[in-house]
Amino acid sequence: xxxxxxxxxxxxxxxxxxxxxxxxxxxxxxxxxxxxxxxxxxxxxxxxxxxxxxxxxxxxxxxxxxxxxxxxxxxxxxxxxxxxxxxxxxxxxxxxxxxxxxxxxxxxxxxxxxxxxxxxxxxxxxxxxxxxxxxxxxxxxxxxxxxxxxxxxxxxxxxxxxxxxxxxxxxxxxxxxxxxxxxxxxxxxxxxxxxxxxxxxxxxxxxxxxxxxxxxxxxxxxxxxxxxxxxxxxxxxxxxxxxxxxxxxxx
Amino acid sequence: xxxxxxxxxxxxxxxxxxxxxxxxxxxxxxxxxxxxxxxxxxxxxxxxxxxxxxxxxxxxxxxxxxxxxxxxxxxxxxxxxxxxxxxxxxxxxxxxxxxxxxxxxxxxxxxxxxxxxxxxxxxxxxxxxxxxxxxxxxxxxxxxxxxxxxxxxxxxxxxxxxxxxxxxxxxxxxxxxxxxxxxxxxxxxxxxxxxxxxxxxxxxxxxxxxxxxxxxxxxxxxxxxxxxxxxxxxxxxxxxxxxxxxxxxxxxxxxxxxxxxxxxxxxxxxxxxxxxxxxxxxxxxxxxxxxxxxxxxxxxxxxxxxxxxxxxxxxxxxxxxxxxxxxxxxxxxxxxxxxxxxxxxxxxxxxxxxxxxxxxxxxxxxxxxxxxxxxxxxxxxxxxxxxx
Ligand SMILES: Cc1cc2nc3c(=O)[nH]c(=O)nc-3n(C[C@H](O)[C@H](O)[C@H](O)COP(=O)(O)OP(=O)(O)OC[C@H]3O[C@@H](n4cnc5c(N)ncnc54)[C@H](O)[C@@H]3O)c2cc1C
Ligand SMILES: Cc1cc2nc3c(=O)[nH]c(=O)nc-3n(C[C@H](O)[C@H](O)[C@H](O)COP(=O)(O)OP(=O)(O)OC[C@H]3O[C@@H](n4cnc5c(N)ncnc54)[C@H](O)[C@@H]3O)c2cc1C
Numbered sequence: 001x002x003x004x005x006x007x008x009x010x011x012x013x014x015x016x017x018x019x020x021x022x023x024x025x026x027x028x029x030x031x032x033x034x035x036x037x038x039x040x041x042x043x044x045x046x047x048x049x050x051x052x053x054x055x056x057x058x059x060x061x062x063x064x065x066x067x068x069x070x071x072x073x074x075x076x077x078x079x080x081x082x083x084x085x086x087x088x089x090x091x092x093x094x095x096x097x098x099x100x101x102x103x104x105x106x107x108x109x110x111x112x113x114x115x116x117x118x119x120x121x122x123x124x125x126x127x128x129x130x131x132x133x134x135x136x137x138x139x140x141x142x143x144x145x146x147x148x149x150x151x152x153x154x155x156x157x158x159x160x161x162x163x164x165x166x167x168x169x170x171x172x173x174x175x176x177x178x179x180x181x182x183x184x185x186x187x188x189x190x191x192x193x194x195x196x197x198x199x200x201x202x203x204x205x206x207x208x209x210x211x212x213x214x215x216x217x218x219x220x221x222x223x224x225x226x227x228x229x230x231x232x233x234x235x236x237x238x239x240x241x242x243x244x245x246x247x248x249x250x251x
Numbered sequence: 252x253x254x255x256x257x258x259x260x261x262x263x264x265x266x267x268x269x270x271x272x273x274x275x276x277x278x279x280x281x282x283x284x285x286x287x288x289x290x291x292x293x294x295x296x297x298x299x300x301x302x303x304x305x306x307x308x309x310x311x312x313x314x315x316x317x318x319x320x321x322x323x324x325x326x327x328x329x330x331x332x333x334x335x336x337x338x339x340x341x342x343x344x345x346x347x348x349x350x351x352x353x354x355x356x357x358x359x360x361x362x363x364x365x366x367x368x369x370x371x372x373x374x375x376x377x378x379x380x381x382x383x384x385x386x387x388x389x390x391x392x393x394x395x396x397x398x399x400x401x402x403x404x405x406x407x408x409x410x411x412x413x414x415x416x417x418x419x420x421x422x423x424x425x426x427x428x429x430x431x432x433x434x435x436x437x438x439x440x441x442x443x444x445x446x447x448x449x450x451x452x453x454x455x456x457x458x459x460x461x462x463x464x465x466x467x468x469x470x471x472x473x474x475x476x477x478x479x480x481x482x483x484x485x486x487x488x489x490x491x492x493x494x495x496x497x498x499x500x501x502x503x504x505x506x507x508x509x510x511x512x513x514x515x516x517x518x519x520x521x522x523x524x525x526x527x528x529x530x531x532x533x534x535x536x537x538x539x540x541x542x543x544x545x546x547x548x549x550x551x552x553x554x555x556x557x558x559x560x561x562x563x564x565x566x567x568x569x570x571x572x573x574x575x576x577x578x579x580x581x582x583x584x585x586x587x588x589x590x591x592x593x594x595x596x597x598x599x600x601x602x603x604x605x606x607x608x609x610x611x612x613x614x615x616x617x618x619x620x621x622x623x624x625x626x627x628x629x630x631x632x633x634x635x636x637x638x639x
Contacts, residue, residue, distance in 0.1 A: 014254035030259060034276070070269050077273060188277050190311030190323035190333075193270055 001113025001172070003046040003055040004106050005080065006133070007062040009033040009071040010123040023217045025091040026123075035071040038118025040078075041178035044185040045148055046116055047079035054150045057081045059109060063101045065089050069201070076196035077188035083201045094213035095124075099132035101206040106137060108204070112173055114155065119144050119177040127177075134175035142168050144179040253287050253603075254518070255279070255339070257510045258544050263551045267332070274329045278336035281310060286340035291600045293462040299343065299423065300462060308378030312337070312348050314356035320372035322356070328558030331503035335554070338504030339511045342610035343463030345504045350419045351375060353497035355382030355428055358439055362481040362489055367441060371426065383424040385415035385468050386490050392417075393623050394638070396487055400431040400470065402440060402480075409433070409480065411442065411473045417617070421466025422451040428481070429470070430490050439484035440475060448473040460613040495571050498618045499561060502574035503554045505582035506547060508611060512582075512589035512604045513543045519593050519602075530592065539588045546581035553577060569631040576624035583611040 011017060011031045018027040035043070049055040060075040062068040063086040072083040086101045106112055115137070117130040127143075134141030147158035150172075157176060159166050170176075188196075230240045245251040257279075264272065285303060293300045307313060311323035316330035325333075330352075338345035356375050359367055374380040391397045400413025411431055421427070427442045427449075444451060450469045457465060481489075517540060520531035530536045557574045560566040589604035590597035597605055615621050623638075630636045 012256075015256060030262065030264075032264060032272075032276070070272065073269055074273060074276075077277075187281055187306075187310055188273065189309065190274060190277075190315055190325055190329075193273050193277065194323065194325065196273075197270060 001055055002057045002059060002109060002111050003049055003114045003116060004109065004112050005039065005042045005046045005058065005060045005075065006102055006115065006117040006129070007039045007043065007060050007068075007071055007075050008036045008118070008121045009062070009064055009068045010036045010121050013037070013122055017220075019218050019220055023219070024215060025218055033067065033071065035074045036118050036121045036123075038120060038122070038178055038180070039071075039075075040118075040185040041180065041182045042116035042118055042176075043075045043078050043080060044183045045178060046114075047186075048183065049114075049148075049150060050079065050081075055114070059084060059112075061102060061105045062086070063088050063093070063098050063206075072201070073193075073196050074188060076199045076201075077193040078186060079192065080199075082199055084204055085201070086204045086206050088206070088208065090208070090211065092215045093208065094211065095126045095128035096132055096212055097208050099129050099136055101208065102129070102133050103136040104206050105204055106133075114150065114172060115139065115175045117175060117177045119179050130175050130177035137173075137175070140170045140174040141176070142170050142174065143177045145176045146179050146181040148176060148182070253283065255283055255511070256514055257339070257507075258513050258517075258547055259551070260544055261548050261552065263548075263555055266555060267328075271326070271329045271332055274325060275332040275336055277310070278312065278333045279339070281306070282336050282340040282344075286337075286344055290341045290344070290462060290606075294341070294343075294606050295461075295600055297457065297461045299347065299420075299464045301423065303344070304347075304378040304381070307348065308376065311376070312352075313376050313378055314352040314360070314372065316352070317356055317360050317372070320360070320368055321376040322372065326558075327499065327561035328555065331500060331554055331558045334500040334504040335507035335510075337507065339507035341462050341606065342504065342508060342614050343460050345500070345507075346419050346460065346463045349497045349500050349504070350384055351378075351382060353500060354384035354493050355426075357496050358384075358428055358481060358484065358489065358493050359441070361492065362439055362483040362485075363441075364478070364482050366478065367481070371441070380425045381420055381423050382426045382428060383418050383420040383466075383468075384493065385418050385421075385427050385429045386494075387415060387417045389414055389416045389467075393620060395430070395490065396437075398430065398432060398437065400429065402431040402433040402438065404433070404477070405474075407477055408474045409440065409477060411440065411470045411475065413470055415468040415470075417454070418451075418466050418468050419617075420464055421468055422453050423464050424451070427451075427468055428493075429468070430487075433480075436485075437487045437490065439481035439489060441479040441481065442470070442473060442475055443479075446473050446475065459609045459611075461609070491568070494618055495568050498571050498575040499557065499566075501614060501618055502550075502557055502571065502578045505575075505578035505611070505614065506550045506554055508607045508614075509543065509547045509550065509578075509582040509585040512586045512607050513540070513547055515602060515604055516540060516543065516589035516592040519596070523594075536592055539592055543585045543588055546585060550578040550581050567631075569628050572619065572624040572627040575618065576621055576628070579611060579614050580621060583608065583615055586611055 020027045046058045058080040060080045120127045145157040149156045314322040402409045448471045586608035
């Protein structure tokens, strides 16, 4: 079977992000985009499946502007076989539209047994693309997997959820979203980076139609208020409780 | 994990291709995730992080710009960027990779026989075998032509006598490239470090490049087979070719160290308040930060242009000298300024600028001192050699 991994370019989590002057998104000037860390887990898992003989080809698919090519090449250097870029220059694209574009690209491939996504992108954080894609493609979906074993027409996956853990058997083809803990992504070896240049890289168009949602205004989080030291020792506790109740209203 | 964002005011990034960026970013992540968490400990203990060697090898950083024999074969510019990122972590880690790649694998690749290449290069590319480069002697540093180490032919063997000092990787090496005079001419020899008569002793009490091994190599009647001579090594110029390759990497590496210091100083200056204002809002502090980013930007452009010339095969030794000299100087000054901006915090290992500052003092001296490079450039532009 073939494995498709969905890949997005995102700003690094430690980048100093500024909101663009028109408030429509972030100021991309000078931001050095990277492969979304959760997608990295997904790529690593796909490559491991290939190395274990469970997958015959790993295809990475990305939706985004031209420089998304760089993160797709990253995935190729980690061991994926070929890449498909769905060009999209909209600064913000709602999750359903992204999922449709991905489903369209995946639909063009034959023999796809498994689609891996990151659980979320670290910039948009909607956690929606994976399950929406599964719905559109008519595939089963398990989110936040930390272990994947591919069997005959099924996959056994493990996920940690609030207050429990689950072992799930899912019919293939399916969409799985990768959670931290699934694996430790490898570094691309220099030789593989050079090889990646020669791997097939295709571009696709997708008619997104009218945007379903737009960002009206993006704002940085409010500045944190300076802390306040109420007093010292047990004597300060009543005052602290009073302030937490009346001022902070957290009690 | 320490956050890190390299300053790039002139978008030098846009002048790189995807592959160069990818190589840089891979090494940058490796440094953030593997080097930064252990470097403070090693610097404090005065030990080299040997545990990183297998992964450095696996990534393909050893002899990365060489072709064949298990080497990655990346461009010179990509090699430089890789050095930039390694030195962002620590000059000692970059030194290890410089020595192994440019001073040991490069001469074997360039001056070695096919058997020597087969024997050493694949194992060195993975880091399984380590090498060092012995040129400097206790009494001959800037002027290696006066070296006293001698090789004398005796039947099928050469017999080596002499002392090399300040040798990076010395005591952790399997083999030393020893430069010695044979019938009055400087040649390169492969000397396995387990040969009788060969001793490597670490130099104690270093306060710079502490996370790097620096040793003295003592050779007393060390016998090596004649096949250990690097057949194509031909005079001191062969050794200088190695140094040119390593100096090229240092021109980039120094940029990384300076970028690390700038990033740390900027973060600190924004977060630290004195006189009810962030340090970053004071004119004097801004002036220091601007000095740094100004010199870093020039250094980045110098290094990149140097890389492009090396890839085009047109680079001249004096161009490498100019870049090594300028970039190490500006990195050292940047580290000092960062240290200043951090106030007392800057003298602790919790922050990195002090460690970079101490390291860069060695980098300022090795691979041709700052002033020796001035003399090299001076000779080029005036036509007069002013060394002696
Ligand atoms: C940490 C470390 C690692 C090293 N690793 C290696 C290694 O792996 N292999 C190796 O072979 N060497 C290595 N070296 C040695 C290094 O290359 C020498 O230290 C360097 O070449 C300078 O030589 P020196 O220390 O003998 O100083 P000297 O040559 O004695 O110079 C002392 C001072 O005099 C100045 N000076 C010298 N000649 C002149 C002149 N003609 N005109 C004006 N000023 C002059 C110099 O610029 C310097 O300021 C290392 C050094 C250090 C510190
Ligand atoms: C080894 C050591 C021993 C010490 N011993 C003692 C001791 O025994 N007793 C004691 O009380 N203290 C001691 N100190 C503390 C020392 O006096 C302080 O480090 C010093 O006053 C600077 O304060 P700071 O470190 O908080 O730096 P900061 O005040 O935060 O300064 C950081 C940087 O900002 C600059 N800066 C600050 N304000 C301005 C401004 N308005 N305009 C422009 N630039 C500005 C500074 O010049 C510096 O470059 C010691 C420090 C060290 C390193």
